[in-house]
Amino acid sequence: MPLQPSLTRRRFIKKTFGTAATLSMTAAVARGAPGANERIRIGAIGVGGQGSALLRELARLKDELNVQVVALCDVWRVNLEARAKMVEEAFGVEPRKYTRFGDLLAEKDIDAVTIAVPDFAHGPILLAALKADKDVYVEKPMCMTLAETNEALDLTRARKRVVQAGTNRRSWGIYKTAREVISSGTLGKINRITSSVNFAGARWLRDYTNCKAEDVDWDAYLLNIPARPFDPKLLRRWHLYKELTLGIAGLWQVHLTDAVNMIAGTTYPTSAVTHGGTFIYTENREHCDTYHSLLVYPEGLLFSWSFSLGNTADNPFKLYGLRGTYDVDKCFLTGTGGVKDEQVEDKKLDQQPDTSHMGNWLECIRTRENPVADIDAAHQHSVAAIMSTEALETGCRQVYDPAKREIRPG
Structure with a gap:
């Protein structure tokens, strides 16, 4: 496909959404949910x-939940043919x-879609899917811009779609157990949560030698970013580039900020500050390899989250309350650090079972109930990620106004 030097809004809609654009503009009534005995037809x-x-995961659930994958979309033929x-x-x-x-979304027999593409395309494809009245499972972060994030929330509500974000820790037993610890009041007032994710080694340096221009629909891949000659690194190593992802806040932090909301009942941070840098792997990497973000919540809670590619030691997720400390990963409760004479007894808790995140979404497609990582949770994690990234890039604390749905320095 020949490259084109510029991309107008009309061209963008025509080339990427295709016939789905017409469908979305004419669709006035939300599509009905599959019946109890009808097969759910998925496009990936x-x-x-x-x-x-x-x-x-869909294949594992195909008989239990009566689901069929009927269509696939990928810009790289190698992936498409293999899958x-x-x-x-x-x-x-x-x-x-x-x-x-857009061609996949125009297929009327498809009930729902999964979206697992580079981060910059999450928002545009999600919005197109909602306008085509599909239910959606979208990988995190839901969106990279606040405008897309707000529009996705409004469209999902208006069209009564079932949206599940890929923040699957909401389906993990250790986080359900932690939620019970907080809701029970066992630790007393929770004022601080810390979490860290660390690796030793450069991540996301995928091999791109087998990614050839003739096998890639390059114009479709670029979507809404400026046109440029084919570059396989942008497809295979998209995690490294600011134009294509929020960086560490979107790639990893969203999982943990979403987990905090789940277990502590928080929603949006009031403020965020972030610091970090590229200290180890300095070649061909636009994002940090060492990162630390602090988020304050109106419930009176500070969340401290850090990330590193330089050392794997210490990956805690801990809740600190007036009566002690809880280690989320170990399900271990201790009075250590609590107020004297009020400490809880040390105790290993039974972990709740994990559940299928995908299965929850499929069940909700039939019941029309909200899934565990619904559009509200997705909006919240996106706001936090955008705030943290903006704080890192500008060097200024960012604040969020939930009434106006605005992020600004402050």
């Missing part, structure tokens, strides 16, 4: 590493294949 948009993991073979083996039917997500 983005079938690389994370997308293939979602396909495997089509995988789907045919798992479901017994060859899926339809597309490189343009």
Whole structure:
């Protein structure tokens, strides 16, 4: 496909949304939910590493929840062909294949879609799917801009769609157990939560030597970013570039800020400050390899989250209350650090069972109930990620006004 030097809004809509743009503009009534005995028909948009993991989970649930993957979309033919073979083996039917997500969304027999593409495309594809009246499972972060985040919230509510964000820690037993610890009041007033995720080694340096221009629908990949010649690094190593992702706040922090909201009942931070830098892997990496963000919540809670690629030691997730401390990962309660004579007794708690995040979404497609990581949770984690990234990039504390749905320095 020949490259084009510029991208007007009309061209962008036409080239990426295709016939789905017409569908979305004419759709006035939300599509009905599949009946109790009807098969849920899924289209998968983005079938690389994370997308293939979602396909495997759908295959695992296909009989239990009566689901069929009927269509795939990926801009890279290598992924598309490999996953089509995988789907045919798992479901017994060859899926339809597309490189343009708008063509997939225009298929009226598709009830819902999964979105597992590079972060910069989450928002545009989610909005197109909502306008095409599809239910959606979207990987985190839901959106990279506040405008897209707000529009996604409004569209989901207006069209009564079932949206599940891929912040799957809400389905993990250790976080459900932590939520019970806080809700029970066992620790007393929680004033501080700390969490850290650390690795030793450069991440996201995927091999790109087998990614050839003739195998990629490059114009479709660029979507709404400025046109440029084919560069396989932007496709295979998109995690490293500011234009394509929020960076550490979107790649990792969203999981933990969302977990805080789940277990502590918080929603939006009132303020965020972030610091960090590229101290170890300085070549061809626009995002930090060492990072620390602090978020304050109106409930009277400070969340401290850090990330590093330089050392794996210490990956805590701890809750600090007046009566003691709780280690989320170990499910261990201790009076250590609590007010004298009020400390809780040391105790190892039984972990609640994990549940299927994908299964929860599929069940809610039928019941029309809100899934565990619904559009409100997705809006909240996106706001926190955007605030943290803006604080890092500007060097200024960012504040959020939930009434106006605005982020500003302050």
